[in-house]
Amino acid sequence: MQKTIIAVILMAAVTYIPRVLPMLFVKERSKSRLLRSFLHYVPFAALGAMTFPGILYSTGNMTSALIGMTVALILAFFEKGLLEVAVGAILTVYLIQLFVH
Amino acid sequence: MKSPIDSKSDNAYKHQLDDFEYGLRQGIPIALGYVPVSFTFGLIAVSGGIPVWVAILISLTNLTSAGQFAGTNLIISGEPLLEITLTTFVINIRYLLMSLSLSQRIAPETSLAKKCIMSFGITDETFAVASLERRDISFAYMLGLIFCPYWGWALGTAMGATVSSVLPAEIQNSMGIALYAMFIALIVPSSKKSKATMIIALVAIAISSLFTWAPYLKQVSSGWSIVIATIATCFIGAVLFPREDL
Structure with missing residues (x-):
């Protein structure tokens, strides 16, 4: 529990620091196209790396995870909202696991 | 007054x-x-x-x-x-x-x-x-x-x-799958709009897969794998697809 609270404080700090530092110190915009492109791609790379293969181990059963992932990909491809995609994947996994047992 | x-x-x-x-x-x-x-x-x-x-x-x-x-x-x-x-x-x-x-x-x-x-x-x-x-x-x-x-x-x-x-x-x-489904919901629409974004996500996935399954590399913890995969992928992306519009 104590570790969780420390983790939350550290997360808050490393979320706030990149928001506040440029405000305090930077007077001019970076001209480096390489740096700006690097920063632009960060969220997509981080999300990709976190999603796969982690998703395969998220339900305790690789078959239900794979099918859930496929449903999420299809819903996301049709640009459904975050909640709809999440609920769609949860229900799929739930039904598959009912079926398997 | x-x-x-x-x-x-x-x-x-x-x-x-x-x-x-x-x-x-x-x-x-x-x-x-x-x-x-x-x-x-x-x-x-x-x-x-x-x-x-x-x-x-x-x-x-x-x-x-x-x-x-x-x-x-x-x-x-x-x-x-x-x-x-x-x-x-x-x-x-x-x-x-x-x-x-x-x-x-x-x-x-x-x-x-x-x-x-x-x-x-x-x-x-x-x-x-x-x-x-x-x-x-x-x-x-x-x-x-x-x-x-x-x-x-x-x-x-x-x-x-x-x-x-x-x-x-x-x-x-x-x-357990919900979080990952949300990540998918964040990545996929952006990948449809930009080929560079799609390639970035796929390269990141490939690198994190290596850190999960490849011999030796799989000993690296999942937290570090994500950090390394992200930095490596963004560097590759910035070199291959520099953005003009930022």
Whole structure:
């Protein structure tokens, strides 16, 4: 529990620091196209790396995870909202696991 | 009759109130969009074993989607503090870019303390709205803009966290996939619009797969794998697909 609270404080700090530092110190915009492109791609790379293969181990059963992932990909491809995609994947996994047992 | 100094400060006060109200209005649609996302966050965090009040605390102190989802995911899977912190930091590095860009537009008389408060509310969405403003960004405007999204984010978390604790166990077990499904919902629409984004996501997936299954590499912990995969992928992306439009 104590570790969780420390983790939350550290997360808050490393979320706030990149928001506040440029405000305090930077007077001019970076001209480096390489740096700006690097920063632009960060969220997509981080999300990709976190999603796969982690998703395969998220339900305790690789078959239900794979099918859930496929449903999420299809819903996301049709640009459904975050909640709809999440609920769609949860229900799929739930039904598959009912079926398997 | 008022002295000129009084009426000047009256005007300044009215101007601030207008700015605040203008920002407040712009923040309402952002807040509405936040509620279902933070609802899902509360749901997932609590089903993963995080207490309800801690889930709300995370939303109140972090106010970010991808970063706090990832951090919470790593807390749930029991990763060490250093890896939780570094992963969250790497995901939030993009705020450097947004803050950098907004810093050029802040009203010149804004004090350092006010800048510190304003920057807490920079999210992908508030940045997008604020950066489309033609005028200088004042403290009052930014405070108004942040207000509804901040409380919407906390409220959604509280609702999701509360609902999660009364859900049946079978549903809770299936919810392990929700976080990943949300990540997919964030990546796929962007990948449809930009081929470079799609390649970036696929390269990151390939590198993190190597760190999961390849001999020797699989000994690296999942937290570090994400940090390494992200930095390597962004470097490749910046070299292969430099952006002209930033």
